[in-house]
Amino acid sequence: MTRIYLAGHRxxxxxxxxxxxxxxxxxxxxxxxxxxxxxxxxxxxxAAVRDFMQAERPDIVIxxxxxVGGIHANNTYPADFIYENLMIECNVIHxxxxxxxxxxxxxxxxxxxxxxxxxxxxxxxxxxDVLEPTNEPYAIAxxxxxxxxxxxxxxxxxxxRSVMPTNxxxxxxxxxxxxxxxxxxxxxxxxxxxxxxxESVMIWGTGQPRREFLHVEDMAEGxxxxxxxxxxxxxxxxxxxxxxxxxxSGTDISILELAQMVAEITGxxxxxxxxxxxxxxxxxKLMDVSRLAAMGWRAEIGLRAGVEDAYRWYLAHAETARx
Numbered sequence: 027m028t029r030i031y032l033a034g035h036r037x038x039x040x041x042x043x044x045x046x047x048x049x050x051x052x053x054x055x056x057x058x059x060x061x062x063x064x065x066x067x068x069x070x071x072x073a074a075v076r077d078f079m080q081a082e083r084p085d086i087v088i089x090x091x092x093x094v095g096g097i098h099a100n101n102t103y104p105a106d107f108i109y110e111n112l113m114i115e116c117n118v119i120h121x122x123x124x125x126x127x128x129x130x131x132x133x134x135x136x137x138x139x140x141x142x143x144x145x146x147x148x149x150x151x152x153x154x155d156v157l158e159p160t161n162e163p164y165a166i167a168x169x170x171x172x173x174x175x176x177x178x179x180x181x182x183x184x185x186x187r188s189v190m191p192t193n194x195x196x197x198x199x200x201x202x203x204x205x206x207x208x209x210x211x212x213x214x215x216x217x218x219x220x221x222x223x224x225e226s227v228m229i230w231g232t233g234q235p236r237r238e239f240l241h242v243e244d245m246a247e248g249x250x251x252x253x254x255x256x257x258x259x260x261x262x263x264x265x266x267x268x269x270x271x272x273x274x275s276g277t278d279i280s281i282l283e284l285a286q287m288v289a290e291i292t293g294x295x296x297x298x299x300x301x302x303x304x305x306x307x308x309x310x311k312l313m314d315v316s317r318l319a320a321m322g323w324r325a326e327i328g329l330r331a332g333v334e335d336a337y338r339w340y341l342a343h344a345e346t347a348r349x
Contacts, residue, residue, distance in 0.1 A: 034091030111167035196242035233282025274313035
């Protein structure tokens with residue numbers, strides 16, 4: 027019986043991974059799934075994490091817990107973002123090692139890459155230039171998580187792995203008007219505009235920047251694919267101090283095209299306007315996913331089908347999703 031501790035099981039990322047693991051268990055896999063809510067286990071509390079790991083002795087740890095948010099949240103709470111994420115990573119990774127956990131998977135973010143990086147972004151671009159200032163504290167914490175895993179592997183012979191997902195969306199997303207990411211923000215804005223009969227919806231900037239999106243179910247499949255790889259296969263496709271793997275769809279779309287798609291899906295028939303006084307930000311952010319593709323995995327959920335799925339979830343959970 028394999029004991030798997032999934033940290034962050036109630037978030038969008040963790041809950042998608044949990045659904046996949048529960049599906050494996052229902053299909054007959056010999057798994058014991060360990061989860062704790064934040065109230066039950068504060069991952070920033072070193073002693074609490076130590077006591078939990080020593081008591082439960084998981085065989086595998088999946089670290090999907092993090093303090094996350096959009097640009098506004100990152101700009102408003104930079105100290106919270108760097109402190110909480112560093113503490114979570116340090117506590118979970120070190121106490122997993124102390125409890126004898128040999129295999130661990132931690133999930134990061136595409137924001138680890140420099141602001142001015144060649145597109146699509148390859149794993150080798152890590153630490154080659156300065157980071158985007160708006161989310162630098164969060165990015166530094168995620169980079170530290172990668173280096174923690176690599177350092178424990180080098181010194182102690184563990185098998186700790188990292189995947190870096192691109193922009194995620196889907197069931198369980200955050201649709202808060204200020205703290206959400208671009209896709210859920212667009213879904214909420216166009217939904218409300220359609221219901222109100224608004225004549226127009228304005229988006230920031232020119233709408234020309236291009237972004238990549240990955241449905242959270244694909245993210246969960248890809249993450250578990252990496253976790254399941256034999257150690258020799260993972261090692262053959264990475265380097266000891268460049269061991270993280272990009273996880274994305276490998277395709278991108280302009281923000282204006284995305285807005286037009288969301289408008290169609292939500293039933294908004296008014297005009298989409300652009301606010302040229304607002305900044306565009308980075309013009310393109312696309313992950314190079316060739317390393318993962320070479321190992322045998324590609325995303326399967328197309329963007330339109332994925333956005334339709336996310337919108338259905340939003341409609342079914344509108345009251346809680348809007349908070």
